[in-house]
Amino acid sequence: MTRIAITGALGRMGTLLIQEAAKVKDMQLVAGLDVVGAGKTLPGGVIVKDALQLESVLRESEPDVLIDFTIAKAAANNVCTAANLGINLVVGTTGFSPEQHSQMRKAIEGHVAAVITPNFSLGVNVFWKLVADAAAALKDYDIEIIEAHHNQKKDAPSGTALATVEAIKRALGDKEVMHGRQGIMPRGKEIGVHAVRGGDIVGDHTVLFAGPGERLEIKHQAHSRTAFASGAVRAADWVVGKGPGIYSMADVLASR
């Protein structure tokens, strides 16, 4: 039985994670925490606890894994609290600063196993591979990344777009990155990154490779958040029993 706790339990992703976890045999939600809605009853009967009480709730409920989909500042603290208690992690939150990344890395390494990715969907993990292959084959083409999300998204560009930049850099070596353009802006050899925000767009990512007389576009569109939630639940099942360290969704998918 995999015992899971969720921070951000009442959020868009938290709500879906609870539904997806309920479908998995041998998985039990033992705690749900949020900064709002303490006292509410979650599907399955677990009562939402105040996230300020995270440490004591984790001590009492003894989960194997904490799944965090909150905001970067909260997630960095939640990760450190859980890792200090020896609880494994699945982190979907995006928008971390380099300092927050290194704070989490220090807490995790040598202590617990964690799957951290800005995108848990199977399709995006294939998209990253396709983009890296195309970048290697089309070395001199201009590259633009265009992402679109709903109007409530806090961070920009998306964590998925930033991970796409990293996948391209791994294929081509370090490259300058330009976030949007305005005014007199002759194009150099940079990767352009553009964030669109509006309505209820779940998450679109396009990478455009433009060269002489042609262009190639590689595009992923999420139709619902279920793709992310089911991937995160699968990662939670996978991470229990793994050696300490930070894993990617590619590691989870490789073990199918």
Ligand SMILES: NC(=O)c1ccc[n+]([C@@H]2O[C@H](COP(=O)([O-])OP(=O)(O)OC[C@H]3O[C@@H](n4cnc5c(N)ncnc54)[C@H](O)[C@@H]3O)[C@@H](O)[C@H]2O)c1
């Ligand atoms: N990795 C992925 O596949 C993936 C997919 C979708 C969203 N995300 C990311 O997940 C995060 C959450 O997205 P969302 O759409 O569910 O947002 P949301 O705003 O709907 O939900 C976030 C929840 O976290 C709660 N919260 C805030 N601070 C908290 C704290 N200290 N402790 C516990 N709960 C806290 C909020 O009250 C809210 O209920 C964002 O960073 C988003 O970019 C990642």
